Amino acid sequence: MQVKRKRHHTEPFRLPIQKEGFTIDDEISHLTKLRSEPCEKMRRGMPNGRKLPISTAKMIAGREANLSGRGKFSSADCSHVLGRYLPVNDLWCFDGMDSKAYVSQFSADGSVLVAGFQASRIKIYNVDNGLKLQKDIIAKSLEWTITDTSLSPDQRNLVYSSLSPLVHIVNVETAGTESHANITDIHDGLDFSEHENDDFSFGIFSVKFSTDGRELVAGSNDDAIYIYDLEANKVTSRFEAHLDDVNTVTFADETGNLIYSGSDDTLCKIWDRRCFFTRGGPAGVLSGHTEGITFIDSRRDGRYFISNGKDQSIKLWDIRRLSTDANSSRPRASLWDYRLSAYPREYRYLRHPNDQSLATYRGHSVLRTLIRCYFSPAHSTGQRYIYTGSHDKHVYIYDVVTGDQVAKLAFHNAVIRDCSWHPYYPMLVSSSWDCQIARWQFSGSDAVPSVVDNKRHRRQQAEQRTLP
Incomplete structure (x- = not known):
């Protein structure tokens, strides 16, 4: 059986140094404030x-x-009100294994938490019952690790x-x-390979249920996106999506018509299932990362999404800015391999x-594994925040x-690959390669969230920009 070799770029692409400060589009700024700030009256x-933020007591009085x-x-x-109470304290390490934690x-609806470990284990915890173990799944035919899960x-x-x-798939x-x-449950194997005697055995990096639960969309290391029909029990669509590994796929909104994908070819692509076969390619392409993309999270409005990149940044996108050129330039800053060095x-x-x-958000590090990033919950924060794991253990x-x-x-004390903010409670869970699952909650203080040493952070940015 052949093993696919990673493509190597023969020459580094030298890019101009970014000099401007942080800016964001007025529209997304306005929409975020509308969802996270009190009404004008x-x-x-x-x-x-009009001074913000307004204390909880004053909001209740109002x-x-x-x-x-x-x-x-x-x-x-x-x-x-709820966005004041960030889940940043009251730490509790509620479970651990003897293998790396990849998914949390x-x-x-926030009723359960799913955690996936490298040693063929997936645990489901009951949130309302104090994160008590509800299901302990022994995975079948695992290759290397659990790369993704989807309920x-x-x-x-x-x-x-x-x-x-x-x-x-397991009930x-x-x-x-x-x-x-x-043995105790049936774990049906859904085969994403198209032919029985494929010379190349590929792997799935990302898998998601459609909003109606009838289909799965998956991204793989054979540069393709797959659509699997659960009722027909077969792959109904496969298309060459990128020029390198497809590390992440997700649906744009509840309709299931739009799919976002991100790849090691540095591009984000938008796929419209309503016109894919007539168009013969993506609805558009978005470029901006200078290294591969590890994860994409949608704002669920069919317009905005964020991506985590191996260029050590999170980027915010508006699909209305997309290019129709499917072969957009893919400059890379170096021949560097994120698995091996800083x-x-x-x-x-x-x-x-x-x-x-x-916009571009910097501070965390994306090394060794496909680290994930997300918008904070709409209900409790109005999606005012973006959060991410990091190689530097934070x-x-x-x-x-x-x-x-x-x-x-x-x-x-090891890389954090995944983390998840509860959709309704001020609670955040992180999973790490130190084999532990930790829970963070609101501390009980009414203090307003403050910027973490932001002056020093910007000073470091300015010093970096002056490098030759």
């Missing part, structure tokens, strides 16, 4: 006028006085992938705590000559509008 009625004219909090008012994700919309089935063409509602493949210092603040992103939280680093969570 509420602000005008406050003793401190609600009782019906300053908004609604007689209750709006969703933005709720986000403004809350379900859409069906009804939370009855879980799929898990590894560096194999087989994605397994997590069966009786009993232990789920041992084909990112060259002289390349850290280089800028892509055709950068189409809205969880970083950035303000979407200002780019400031508002929190840096320290506990783990």
Whole structure:
């Protein structure tokens, strides 16, 4: 069986150093503020006028006085109150294994947490029962590690992938705590390979359920995106999506029509399933990263998304800025391999000559593994923040509008590949290669989240820009 070799670029592409400060598009700034700040009537009625943030006590007093004219909090008012209580304290390491933790994700309703480990284990915890173990799944036919997991919309089935063409699906509602493949439960293997005698055995990096639960979308290291029909039990679409590994795929919104993908070819692509076969390619391409892309998270509005890159940055995108050129230039800063060494210092603040992103967030490090990043929850924060794991053993939280680093969570002693913010509670979970799963919560203080040594952070940026 052949093993695919990674492509190597023969010459580094030298890029101009980025000199300008942090900026963000006015529209996304306005939309974020609309979802995370009190309405104008509420602000005008406050003793401190329009000064933000407004304390919880004053917000409640304003609600009782019906300053908004609604007689209750709006969703933005709720986000403004709840967004003060960031899950940055009250640390509890609630579980550990003897193998690296790769995945940690809350379900859409926040009732369960799914964690995936390298040693063929997936654990499901009951959040409402104090993160008590609900299901212990012994994975089947694992190749290297659990690369991704996804819960069906009804939370009855879980799929898990590894560096194999087989994605397994298991019913997590069966009786009993232990789920041992084909002993206590059936772990059906969904074969993503097109032919029985393929010479090349590929692996799945990313897999997601569609919003109706009938299909799976997957990205693989054979540069392709796959659509698997669960009712027909077969791959219904496969298309050559990129020129290198497809590390991440996700749906843009609840319709399931748009798919975002990110690859080691440095490009983000948008795929419209309604016109894919007539168009014969992506709906558009977005360039801006100078190294491969490890993860994409959608704002779920069919317009904005973020991506984590091996160029040590998170970028914010608007798909209306996309290019229709599927062969956009793919400059790379170096021949550097993120699995083997630190990112060259002289390349850290280089800028892509055709950068189409809205904003860039820096401070964390993306090394060794496909580190993930996310928008904070819509309900409790109005998606005001972006958060990410990091190779330097911390969880970083950035303000979407200002780019400031508002929190840096320290506990783990190895790379943090994944983390998840509860959709409703001020709770965040991190999973690390130190084999531990940690939970962070709100500390109980009413203090406003402050910028974490942001002056020093900007001074370091300015010093980096002066490098020859």
